[in-house]
Amino acid sequence: MAKLDKKAVELGIDLRVDVAGVSFSNPVMTASGTFSPQDSSAYYDLSELGAAVTKGVSAEPWSGNDLPRIAETYGGMLNSIGLENKGAAAYIRDTLPFLSRYDTKIICNLAGHSVEEYVRVAEMLRDCPEIDLFELNISCPNVSEGGMLFGTDPAMAEAVTSAVRKVVDRPLIVKLTPNVTDITVIAKAAEHAGADAVSLINTLMGMRIDLKTRSAVLSRKTGGFSGPAIKPVALRMVWETARAVQIPVIGIGGITKGTDVVEFLAAGASAVEVGTAALMDPAAVVRIKSELIEYMAENGFRSIAELKQAFSV
Amino acid sequence: MKQTIITADVLDNTEIAPGIFRMGIHYPEAADRVRPGQFFNIYPDADRLILPRPFGVHAADRREQVIYLIYEVTGEGTREMAEKSKGAKVRVSGPLGNGFDLxxxxxxxxxxxxxxxxxxxxxxxxxxxxxxxxxxxxxxxxxxxxxxxxxxxxxxxxxxxxxxxxxxxxxxxxxxxxxxxxxxxxxxxxxxxxxxxxxxxxxxxxxxxxxxxxxxxxxxxxxxxxxxxSRMACGYGVCLGCSTPMLEEQENGQEMIVRKRVCKDGPVFRGDEVVW
Known part of the structure; x- marks a missing residue:
């Protein structure tokens, strides 16, 4: 039984949601790459989270891209981290024991350069009892092999999803890239291959040029565009996908306040992940959840299902 | 006690050289404990500016509970800061990072x-x-x-x-x-x-x-x-936007290049650690 939000309980509001057969205390989760258990816990109690979605982890350590990796844009930002991570062994040794002290669900985001690497990291982590769900990252735009390459081709998306599906017995979420002509095609491919849910969107490919240095701001020239500026695009894609697949959709993209969550739920999302907002305010996830509760109280919604039913989108 | 962003009073914001300002911020929770070499994140007011700006601490008045930052106006974020007059509010968080080892x-x-x-x-x-x-x-x-x-x-x-x-x-x-x-x-x-x-x-x-x-x-x-x-996004260790190659001695005595976060593992490093 997941920890219930005290304020919600006092107001008679049930924030629980079920996604892929797992019950979450509330629909607000972190987004991978913008959350670190040790560092985020300095700002809030991680038990407040619907789920802790951890940074993409690969079988072996990855050192990521050269600096600069960050550029601010109008109402958003570009990043080109390149999935730097310490690898699955360090994840098992450091991240999971720390996170398991908190009363929240753990979603482990998996990264790889090839089907074999995705399978390998899944094999290394499949028996970890702390992990509640896996999220397959086939949407990172900042690596030259793997990542988004798998998320832009339905056949490859299906191949990697079904390969990892065979390895893990925990529910599997596939995280999708918006950098495609029709995201529903990829979502359906993932569903067909056995995904239990899809999460979207990962970042949009973007670029910035520095007029002083007369070169691209990011060392890798292009990067992933995120932040409040991308919310309308994310919302549209979540809405399209929720109508196209039977499995649950987790909404991601530009969420910075409680009413943004309401919009994503209204568009068909079962839960949401909050990413860039955590860079704009370390405790954003908790504030956003609290704002969602206030919105529900003001509008007389006693559950997430009731809220969703009130909208006709 | 959890860390947080506070909305603080600007007590002083003076141009001390062309384009260079010194800002005094009333921040009791930080003024007592800030150490040299640590930094503060200033969170911009304008919605279009989403990322905090990091500034090393210049001075701390422990009695008046004021921290001082010196900054150069180089872009929109620092321009917004420069326009703040005494009595204005500023969103700030810190101290962040490890200071100098004394x-x-x-x-x-x-x-x-x-x-x-x-x-x-x-x-x-x-x-x-x-x-x-x-x-x-x-x-x-x-x-x-x-x-x-x-x-x-x-x-x-x-x-x-x-x-x-x-x-x-x-x-x-x-x-x-x-x-x-x-x-x-x-x-x-x-x-x-x-x-x-x-x-x-x-x-x-x-x-x-x-x-x-x-x-x-x-x-x-x-x-x-x-x-x-370093250019940073979060300033508190989660995004790896400032993760920089450093030399680190391993248990077997060999040196290896590992990445360290300027914001969280630094910003202060020993000269012989840095991959120049």
């Missing part, structure tokens, strides 16, 4: 059988000079002798304030100025024969690299601590 200086100064005082050399470039104020105060309080070498492009600032602490202060400028050394900080140190037992530096990376070379030619860059500047 243990060796303190222990050295406290050693009874010392022949001569511990000599510390503080080197700063541009707005990087700002962090030397609090550092000099603490090193002098620890009983070391302090020489500060400041480098600027054209307009020096902060030298008088630093002299008041009791530090010896040398100033250099790239463009010729009346009464100061013409050249860079390393040229200035060579010119005045500045050496010490421990070195502390903050400024642009090319300057830090030159200082590292200077310290190596006069001894060992393990005696040097540098505060690195």
């Amino acid at each position: 243990q060796e200086a303190r222990e050295g100064a406290a050693r009874e059988n010392r022949q001569a005082p511990v000599q510390t050399v503080l080197i700063g470039g541009g707005v990087g000079t700002s962090v030397l104020q609090l550092l000099a105060e603490e090193l002098l309080a620890a009983g070391t002798e302090v020489t500060a070498v400041l480098g600027f492009r054209k307009h020096p600032f902060g030298a008088e304030e630093l002299r008041k602490t009791g530090a010896r202060v040398l100033v250099s400028t790239d463009l010729p100025q009346e009464g100061v050394y013409h050249g860079n900080v390393c040229g200035c140190m060579e010119h005045y024969g500045v050496t010490g037992d421990l070195y502390f530096a903050c400024g642009p990376r090319p300057m830090l690299k030159a200082v590292d070379e200077y310290v190596r030619t006069h001894g060992d860059d393990r005696a040097l601590q540098v505060s690195l500047e």
